[in-house]
Amino acid sequence: xxxxxxxxxxxxxxxxxxxxxxxxxxxxxxxxxxxxxxxxxxxxxxxxxxxxxxxxxxxxxxxxxxxxxxxxxxxxxxxxxxxxxxxxxxxxxxxxxxxxxxxxxxxxxxxxxxxxxxxxxxxxxxxxxxxxxxxxxxxxxxxxxxxxxxxxxxxxxxxxxxxxxxxxxxxxxxxxxxxxxxxxxxxxxxxxxxxxxxxxxxxxxxxxxxxxxxxxxxxxxxxxxxxxxxxxxxxxxxxxxxxxxxxxxxxxxxxxxxxxxxxxxxxxxxxxxxxxxxxxxxxxxxxxxxxxxxxxxxxxxxxxxxxxxxxxxxxxxxxxxxxxxxxxxxxxxxxxxxxxxxxxxxxxxxxxxxxxxxxxxxxxxxxxxxxxxxxxxxxxxxxxxxxxxxxxxxx
Numbered sequence: 328x329x330x331x332x333x334x335x336x337x338x339x340x341x342x343x344x345x346x347x348x349x350x351x352x353x354x355x356x357x358x359x360x361x362x363x364x365x366x367x368x369x370x371x372x373x374x375x376x377x378x379x380x381x382x383x384x385x386x387x388x389x390x391x392x393x394x395x396x397x398x399x400x401x402x403x404x405x406x407x408x409x410x411x412x413x414x415x416x417x418x419x420x421x422x423x424x425x426x427x428x429x430x431x432x433x434x435x436x437x438x439x440x441x442x443x444x445x446x447x448x449x450x451x452x453x454x455x456x457x458x459x460x461x462x463x464x465x466x467x468x469x470x471x472x473x474x475x476x477x478x479x480x481x482x483x484x485x486x487x488x489x490x491x492x493x494x495x496x497x498x499x500x501x502x503x504x505x506x507x508x509x510x511x512x513x514x515x516x517x518x519x520x521x522x523x524x525x526x527x528x529x530x531x532x533x534x535x536x537x538x539x540x541x542x543x544x545x546x547x548x549x550x551x552x553x554x555x556x557x558x559x560x561x562x563x564x565x566x567x568x569x570x571x572x573x574x575x576x577x578x579x580x581x582x583x584x585x586x587x588x589x590x591x592x593x594x595x596x597x598x599x600x601x602x603x604x605x606x607x608x609x610x611x612x613x614x615x616x617x618x619x620x621x622x623x624x625x626x627x628x629x630x631x632x633x634x635x636x637x638x639x640x641x642x643x644x645x646x647x648x649x650x651x652x653x654x655x656x657x658x659x660x661x662x663x664x665x666x667x668x669x670x671x672x673x674x675x676x677x678x679x680x681x682x683x684x685x686x687x688x689x690x691x692x693x694x695x696x697x698x699x700x701x702x703x704x705x706x707x708x709x710x711x712x713x714x715x716x717x718x719x720x721x722x
Contacts, residue, residue: 372427
C-alpha cells in the first residue's frame, strides 16, 4: 500500500514538472510519460547508519517502484569528511554510523552506473527542539466521530525552529477473541484429531508506520509553540482495544525543505491531476550535473530529530466501556464431519479438512461429528501478526 501511494505521488510530481503550470488544456496521453530519478534523503543528528532511497518514476499502470541499483552515493561536509553509502536491499545505507553536526555544511552526491552525476546544494543542520509531550485525549472530531486524538507538543523559546515534519510508528496488542486451548490437526485423508493448542497464538503485536506527509508551521504564531494533532483513532478501531503505543518523530526543517514537502503533500492529496489546485513546478535542491536539462525529483534534507513514545490502554480513556469490536467476523461456522454422499444433512468433511490444512479456520468445539469452527484470524493472531513481544514494550 505504501509503495502504491508513493508511486502515485511521484507520478503527480512528474506531471507537475512536465506541465510546468500550463493553463491551456493538455491531452494526458501515455506518451507524455518521462522517466526521472527520485532521491529521498534525510540526514539527521542521530548517531546511526543514515539511509538514502533512490528510485525511478513509474507510470500509473506500473506495479511497484523501480529501485536504482549500482549507484555510488557519498555525503560530504565542508571539513573534508566523506561518508560512503553502500547498497542494501532497497536502500543505500552509510558504511559507518555518523550524525549531522551543527555548523557544518553537507552535500549529497550520487553517481549512477550510467555515469550520471546528481548533486545537492549544501545544507546545514536545523535547530535542536525536543518533543515535550504526547497527549492522547478523547474528542469528537468534525466528522462527528468519537475517538482518541493524539497531539504532539514542543516549544522553542528562541523561535528558530518554525517548520516541522512528523512521522509515527504505532504498535498495538492483539488478543485473538476465540483462541482455545485445543486445536484440530489432520491425521489422514478422512481423519482429524483434537490436540493441545499453543498459547503463543493468543496474543500478538502489530506495528505500522505513518504514510501521510504530516507538516505544521509556527511561522505565523506569536510563539514557536507546537500542539499538533498527529493521529486520530476512532474509538471503534480494534487497534486500541487492548494496549496501544505510538512513537512520534519530530523533524525540524528549514523553509526550503518544508516547502518541498508541503507541495508533495498538496499534490498527493489533490485527488486528481485535473484538480483546480495548481502547485506548479516542484523544485528540489538536487540537480543533474551531467545534464542540466534532466528533471530530478527529491530533496536532500539535514534535520534535527526528536522522538517520544507513549502507551495507553483502552480502559484508561474509556473506563467501564466495552472495547471495540474485532476487525474480523468471528461467528460460529458449523461443519458436519463425514464423507458419505448419502448423508443428511450433507457431509462437509472434505471442506473442513481443506480449511484446517490451509490454515483458514480454527477449532472451537464439537459434539460428536458436529464441529464448530471460526475464521483463523479469530483464534490464531499469528495468521496475520507477530507473537514476538517488541523490545520496547511495557505493560
